[in-house]
Amino acid sequence: MNERSGPTTGTVEPPAGGGRMARATEVFVAHRNLLFTVAYEMLGSAADAEDVLQETWLRWMKVDLRQVRDQRAYLVRITTRRSLDRLRAMSRRKEDYVGSWLPEPLLTAPDVAEDVELAASVSMALMIVLETLSPTERAVFVLREAFGISHDEIAAAVGKSPAAVRQIALRARRHVDARRPREEVAPHQARAVLESFQAALETKDLQSLLDVLAPQVVLISDGGGVKRAAPRPITGAGKVARFIVGGLGKAQVALTTDHTVVNGNPALILRVNGEIDGVIAVRVEHARITGLYYVRNPQKLTRVESETPLTLT
Secondary structure, X not given: OXXXXXXXXXXXXXXXXXHHHHHHHHHHHXXXXXXXXXXXXXXXXXXXXXXXXXXXXXXXXXXXXXXXXXXXXXHXXXXXXXXXXXXXXXXXXXXXXXXXXXXXXXXXXXXXXXOHHHHHHHOHHXXXXXXOOOHHHHHHHHHHHHOOOOHHHHHHHHOOOHHHHHHHHHHHHHHHHOOXXXXXXXXXXXXXXXXXXXXXXXXXXXXXXXXXXXXXXXEEEEOOOOOOOOOOOEEOHHHHHHHHHHHHHHOOOOEEEEEEEEOOEEEEEEEEOOEEEEEEEEEEEOOEEEEEEEEOOHHHOOOOOOOOOXXXX
C-alpha cells in the first residue's frame, strides 16, 4: 500500500456497508507499521514491502470481519503469504542484478535505535544474513525470532505443519547464529567507531582506515549497474582501504559525510556536491569494523531522507 492509494483512518461503525469499510480501514491502519516491518524484514526492499501492503489491503477489504477472531494474526498471515510469493519472484530478479545486492536502507526514528531487539532485527548486518536463507526459512525465522509469533500461527501463514515449522525454525536459527555478529555493540560504541572511520574517509588517510578496519573486514557495495561499485565483495583490510582511498582519489568532487541512523543503527550518508550519493552502514565487533555495506543504487536511496516507522508489535 502506498500513501496515495492506501486507506485513511475512519470512524468506528458497525461492520456493514460503508461502516464495514471504515472498520476494516481502522484495523488495517492500526497494524500498518507492523505489517510493513514484517514485509520489509522478509524482502529487504521497502518498495516491494509497500506493494505487499497494497495487496494485503485489497485482500483484507474482502474479508468478513465477523469471521475473524484475531485480526492482527489474520493480517500478518496475509502479509506473510504475499511476501513469500514476492520473495520467490525476487530471487529470480536478483539473478539478473548487476553486482552485489544489498537491502534497501531506511532512515529510522531514534526510538528504533533505542529498541535493542528491533534495531538488531532490521540491521543491515542481519538483513544480509537473511539473504542466505530460503524464502520459507526466512519467513519462519522472521516471524518467530523477531515477532515472537507462535509455531501454529506461522504454520498457517506458510502452509506447513507446526512440527515442520519447528524444524525449519531450528535450522534457520542455527544458520543465522553461525553468521550473525557474535558481539552486541551499544549504539554509542558503534558511533565512536563510525566517527573514526568518517575521519579517515574525509582525510583519505590509508593508515587511519587500516586502524579502524578489522583484518578480515568485508566490503559489499551495491550500485545496481547505475553507480560505480565493486562487482564482488572485497575482503581484507588492505584491499578494502585501498579500494576506498582509490575511489575517493579519482573523485574530483566535493564529498561530505553526515551521521544518520539507518535500520536502527549508526550509519553515514555520503553527499557529492550536495546530492546524496550513497549510504554506508557498518558491522562493528571488538571496536573495529568487520562489515561495510555501501548502497549507491539510486533506486534504493529514496528512504534515507524521511523516517520510516517500524515496530515489532
